[in-house]
Ligand SMILES: Nc1ncnc2c1ncn2[C@@H]1O[C@H](COP(=O)(O)OP(=O)(O)OP(=O)(O)O)[C@@H](O)[C@H]1O
């Protein structure tokens with residue numbers, strides 16, 4: 001990519017695993033993110049999908065510098081975040097905002113919507129204090145919440161309403177990068193469409209870059225320019241959104257696409273899914289070779305040998321599967 | 328006789344700015360072995376309906392202003408607390424929308440899983456642990472023997488959600504109320520969980536109330552569907568009726584908003600406007616302000632549910648009068 005705003009090189013985030021109660025010693029590590037290389041362009045939307053527990057949220061938190069990295073580097077506008085001092089990281093936070101997966105846990109229960117949205121505006125002196133109420137009202141309308149709810153507290157809102165407060169808060173500082181962890185999964189399809197339109201519009205108007213984590217592949221396909229598919233801490237396929245979802249090459253991506261439910265009862269009940277055999281693997285003791293091989297319908301002896309590298313299979317697509325040419 | 332029959336449920340919140348009618352006259356029933364889907368606008372009262380049945384509405388500010396919820400002959404809204412306790416958590420259990428706030432962050436997963444068993448069944452701790460482990464494996468948590476000793480924050484979002492599912496299923500309830508149980512799961516794990524729910528239905532005749540925004544999941548799982556808007560039921564019917572012959576303009580608008588059915592990159596269809604302020608009196612149809620077909624009569628006259636085909640009900644005055 002010519003001029004990426006965000007670049008990840010071989011990023012690793014491991015969580016130590018301890019044993020023993022009195023004398024704790026480290027016996028291993030959860031390799032939540034294990035060697036991710038990715039870049040995001042200015043004004044680009046990168047969709048991130050993958051199995052539950054594969055490391056998407058950890059990758060998001062790593063990008064935001066909310067968890068220490070075990071290895072590799074994260075660059076924002078060419079600046080190495082992993083080597084920056086805490087103060088510099090704080091300053092960069094303004095440019096980079098995150099919408100958390102769990103809106104219930106990420107909103108302060110003692111702060112009204114007004115206080116939640118006014119705080120970043122005030123702290124970063126985005127506008128004169130006298131303009132804050134109008135800005136807050138504007139932000140609320142942007143995400144489809146009536147400003148008359150301004151003085152309400154999080155517990156007085158439904159799940160989807162709280163998610164919209166979290167999105168409004170992320171937008172308050174007009175960041176250049178937003179990392180959104182399942183921002184629309186709690187919303188009904190109409191509000192979901194409204195938020196997707198809003199994000200797409202911000203991307204266009206403000207040249208915003210967006211990392212969009214979601215499980216709904218039709219949503220991901222709609223909003224993303226490119227899609228990255230993760231499996232057990234690694235990227236297994238990445239490329240243009242429509243290509244990856246409509247013509248998946250990695251067997252895991254194919255299984256994922258085949259499981260997308262369709263809003264049509266007759267079709268949905270007669271459809272063939274690729275049922276994955278076996279359980280999701282353990283990130284503590286990942287299988288040897290390709291981590292997907294124990295569940296892959298196409299696995300051969302070669303798949304157990306070495307971890308497949310992400311290789312370029314055409315102009316824009318990369319796949320980590322030794323059998324990509326035969327499938 | 329239906330396993331659960333809810334009649335004219337009204338749950339209101341008394342707030343500084345007035346009486347907020349979150350649920351305002353909702354009726355439905357669920358048969359044994361049946362799956363009822365509840366869909367609708369965010370904030371339309373889906374969760375509050377279920378919390379009311381589970382006795383979880385904070386009072387005050389909440390108040391159940393009217394209604395009954397008959398479960399196997401017992402009115403859950405008016406029976407003695409001791410009687411309700413023998414039903415809720417054992418015969419009726421609920422999967423909550425927000426895994427992080429309903430799991431105790433200071434307790435190991437194992438303790439939280441065995442708690443309902445120790446309360447409701449006379450079994451030993453060791454036996455309870457065995458069932459907890461089996462249940463955790465059934466919801467697809469691998470390395471369950473090790474992970475059962477984890478605390479909630481050590482789990483991913485989807486894993487927490489599966490712990491909640493395991494907690495709700497462990498007592499083998501007759502009625503499962505699942506409030507967006509699979510929103511944090513990828514589609515393959517989601518398929519696995521839905522299969523587990525179907526299996527328990529087949530084997531135990533469990534009834535399910537399934538709240539979700541994913542109309543794909545509804546179409547594959549549910550027998551009947553209830554569509555809610557602003558605290559009211561606007562349409563209900565068999566799953567094929569709702570998907571192939573939707574009557575109410577809100578149901579139709581909801582279907583039009585599904586991104587999979589729209590062109591990539593184009594602006595997605597959304598329903599214009601905002602939901603009504605339910606703390607103000609609403610003389611007519613709650614959807615009228617946003618409905619492209621609304622007439623003056625819609626805004627002025629109350630609408631009741633009317634049956635347009637066997638077991639297919641809708642609350643649109645214009646459809647009922649044959650104008651649409
Ligand atoms: N404790 C409370 N105090 C005041 N209002 C409340 C309270 N709890 C819920 N409400 C209001 O009741 C309405 C219905 O909420 P509910 O949680 O049932 O919505 P929902 O249909 O489940 O929405 P979602 O799909 O977003 O989860 C909402 O508008 C909410 O603001």
Ligand SMILES: Nc1ncnc2c1ncn2[C@@H]1O[C@H](COP(=O)(O)OP(=O)(O)OP(=O)(O)O)[C@@H](O)[C@H]1O
Pocket residue numbers: 015030031032050051052053054055056057058059101283480481482483484485486511512513
């Ligand atoms: N603080 C922690 N301590 C130990 N392990 C952790 C911690 N946070 C996450 N993990 C582990 O890291 C792995 C990846 O978790 P992560 O939350 O990134 O997954 P995810 O892809 O976001 O999943 P989901 O789709 O379910 O939200 C999981 O195995 C999880 O148990």
Ligand SMILES: [Mg+2]
Pocket residue numbers: 056057058101181483484485
């Ligand atoms: Mg996550």
Ligand SMILES: [Mg+2]
Pocket residue numbers: 158159160373374375424506
């Ligand atoms: Mg809800």
